[in-house]
Amino acid sequence: MVFDATAGFPETRRRSLVDRITRQAEPYLYTAPALILIVTIMLAPLVLGLSYAFRDVHLLNPFSGGYVGLDHFRTLYDDDNFYRALRNTLWWTGASVLLQFVFGLILALLLDRPFAGRAIAQALVFLPWAVPTFLTGLNWAWLFNPVIGPLPHWLYALGLMNEPANILSNPQLAMWGPIIANVWWGIPFFAITLLAALQAIPRDLYEAAAIDGAGAFRRFTSITLPFLAPTIAITVLLRTVWISNFADLIIVMTSGGPADRTQIVASYIFTQAFRALDFGYASAIALVLLVLLLAYSMLIVMLRQVLMDRA
Amino acid sequence: MNNYSTFGTALHRLAILCYVVFALFPLFWLLKVSVTPNDLLYSEGVRMWPSRMSFEHFRFVLAHSAFPVFFRNSLIVAGATAVIVTLLASLSGYALSRFTFRGKYWLVALMLLTQMFPLVMLVAPIFKMLSPLGLTNSLTGLVVVYTAFNIPFATFLMQSFFDGIPKELEEAAKIDGATQFMAFRQIVLPLTLPGIAATLGFVFTAAWSELLFALMLISGNSAATFPVGLLTFVSKFSVDFGQMMAAGVLALIPACLFFLFIQRYLVQGLTAGAVKG
Numbered sequence: 001m002v003f004d005a006t007a008g009f010p011e012t013r014r015r016s017l018v019d020r021i022t023r024q025a026e027p028y029l030y031t032a033p034a035l036i037l038i039v040t041i042m043l044a045p046l047v048l049g050l051s052y053a054f055r056d057v058h059l060l061n062p063f064s065g066g067y068v069g070l071d072h073f074r075t076l077y078d079d080d081n082f083y084r085a086l087r088n089t090l091w092w093t094g095a096s097v098l099l100q101f102v103f104g105l106i107l108a109l110l111l112d113r114p115f116a117g118r119a120i121a122q123a124l125v126f127l128p129w130a131v132p133t134f135l136t137g138l139n140w141a142w143l144f145n146p147v148i149g150p151l152p153h154w155l156y157a158l159g160l161m162n163e164p165a166n167i168l169s170n171p172q173l174a175m176w177g178p179i180i181a182n183v184w185w186g187i188p189f190f191a192i193t194l195l196a197a198l199q200a201i202p203r204d205l206y207e208a209a210a211i212d213g214a215g216a217f218r219r220f221t222s223i224t225l226p227f228l229a230p231t232i233a234i235t236v237l238l239r240t241v242w243i244s245n246f247a248d249l250i251i252v253m254t255s256g257g258p259a260d261r262t263q264i265v266a267s268y269i270f271t272q273a274f275r276a277l278d279f280g281y282a283s284a285i286a287l288v289l290l291v292l293l294l295a296y297s298m299l300i301v302m303l304r305q306v307l308m309d310r311a
Numbered sequence: 312m313n314n315y316s317t318f319g320t321a322l323h324r325l326a327i328l329c330y331v332v333f334a335l336f337p338l339f340w341l342l343k344v345s346v347t348p349n350d351l352l353y354s355e356g357v358r359m360w361p362s363r364m365s366f367e368h369f370r371f372v373l374a375h376s377a378f379p380v381f382f383r384n385s386l387i388v389a390g391a392t393a394v395i396v397t398l399l400a401s402l403s404g405y406a407l408s409r410f411t412f413r414g415k416y417w418l419v420a421l422m423l424l425t426q427m428f429p430l431v432m433l434v435a436p437i438f439k440m441l442s443p444l445g446l447t448n449s450l451t452g453l454v455v456v457y458t459a460f461n462i463p464f465a466t467f468l469m470q471s472f473f474d475g476i477p478k479e480l481e482e483a484a485k486i487d488g489a490t491q492f493m494a495f496r497q498i499v500l501p502l503t504l505p506g507i508a509a510t511l512g513f514v515f516t517a518a519w520s521e522l523l524f525a526l527m528l529i530s531g532n533s534a535a536t537f538p539v540g541l542l543t544f545v546s547k548f549s550v551d552f553g554q555m556m557a558a559g560v561l562a563l564i565p566a567c568l569f570f571l572f573i574q575r576y577l578v579q580g581l582t583a584g585a586v587k588g
Contacts, residue, residue, distance in 0.1 A: 023491075027406040027412040030403055031402070031407075034462045035421075037462055038421065038459055038463065040459070041437070042433065042460070045433045046432070046433065046436070048436040048440065052435065052436065057435070057439075059438075106326070111327075113323060121327050121331060124335060125327075125331055125334045126334075128334050130566045130567060130570030132566055133520050134522045134538040134541065135538075135562050138542075138559060139337045139559065142340070142341070142556070143337055143340060147353070147552070148552045149340070150357040153357045192578055195578075196578040238427075247523065248522050251522070252542065269429075269431050270431050274526060274527055279436075282435050283432065283435060286429065290428060293427070297427065
């Protein structure tokens with residue numbers, strides 16, 4: 001017995017030490033592959049990109065790569081295209097988010113009411129979300145094309161257009177093309193998140209309010225809206241950042257044209273990198289965009305703080 | 312009162328119908344043009360359905376164009392990305408769900424950050440990093456890039472599925488002598504199968520749709536994914552509308568299939584990364 005005890009003691013102790021180390025290391029082993037990928041494929045290029053903003057990096061010029069200080073930012077300061085892209089970004093983001101949100105909320109309210117065939121209707125109205133964005137862009141570009149699409153002819157028939165023309169080639173109207181495509185594609189996102197929030201509202205609240213004589217509108221403003229408010233705030237704010245960076249539709253539908261009227265900052269960065277192959281300048285614009293987005297996020301955090309202090 | 316509510320019901324159904332029509336019309340038009348023979352395309356104008364249907368565009372696209380290659384490339388890239396991401400994200404999602412460890416807060420913060428900043432700013436540096444490694448113009452390069460981009464979102468998604476499984480199950484297994492990893496693999500993972508399927512679906516859809524990095528990293532037909540191939544085709548042969556739309560319908564098929572697959576998990580998926588498109 002004694003022998004067993006002395007022999008067994010260091011054994012279990014050693015095992016428990018190994019055990020402790022493995023247990024300590026375990027979460028790191030699980031997360032290591034993900035972390036390594038994020039650091040090498042996202043963080044490292046981010047830092048490299050920041051350094052490009054101060055260097056002359058041209059893809060086709062083997063002698064480029066030298067330090068140029070703030071030259072890119074001086075060019076940017078006088079770049080009218082950049083200011084236009086900035087204004088377009090505000091316009092593109094504001095209109096897209098507002099329309100997606102309003103139509104998404106209406107859809108969520110409609111779907112919150114039980115009716116025969118709701119599951120099918122829901123699947124059909126959410127389908128646009130699954131359509132790849134490049135196809136969404138092409139599809140809408142074709143619908144706006146008078147040769148092949150019906151929209152110009154309908155607008156003409158309604159008297160909204162003098163002749164069946166493509167709005168994508170009209171500098172005044174072109175931005176509406178990608179915005180409408182974006183709304184079509186993005187309504188499901190808002191509808192899905194808002195519907196989930198709606199269905200989490202306890203039903204008896206509505207019954208109690210109805211008994212107390214509250215009408216449908218009153219029930220909406222006093223119960224539904226306050227309950228939805230946090231979801232609305234979070235989705236709208238995050239979606240704003242996401243959409244302001246979302247260049248796919250614009251690149252597919254107009255490539256920023258006509259006359260740069262649909263160029264947003266994100267598509268301008270891509271165009272500089274992809275077509276002009278000027279990686280240095282593209283990175284300088286990207287740095288400015290990053291700073292603007294950071295400022296916006298800080299604003300949200302501060303706003304949240306203020307609201308929470310008041311509550 | 313009764314009159315009012317029947318009127319309200321009618322209005323409600325009508326509104327739903329409007330949404331359904333708006334959602335489906337562009338896709339319907341895509342399908343319609345893809346089956347319209349060339350000689351009727353311009354002569355019939357705005358007509359809801361051609362007087363004669365034909366699959367000539369599909370036959371041409373499948374037999375005489377590079378689209379089958381693009382389709383295969385996209386399937387390989389999206390499929391490989393989905394499998395790798397789901398594998399790695401189930402590990403990291405499990406760690407976030409079950410362990411408290413030093414640096415966890417920073418890891419979550421880093422992953423959230425990657426969901427916020429403009430990915431388009433990585434286009435140039437990633438090209439510069441991958442090209443000496445021979446990973447530009449290669450499907451492997453795309454898989455690596457897409458895997459990294461999708462891991463944070465997939466991790467949060469898997470975490471939400473693991474959070475829904477009671478811890479007691481693993482604790483019971485550990486009392487019976489199983490290690491944490493054994494409990495994870497033999498008890499938790501099988502219970503999370505629906506979640507794994509949903510994650511596969513979400514990542515597949517995301518990788519199938521990705522355009523900008525594919526445009527930048529791929530040149531030439533042999534490694535082009537579907538979006539790259541379709542856009543090149545559009546800019547080169549911008550008058551063959553029937554063929555372009557037939558190709559578009561082909562690109563839609565996998566996306567729709569996966570949509571049916573993940574429909575039940577849309578809410579969880581859209582709220583997981585909070586910002587995923």
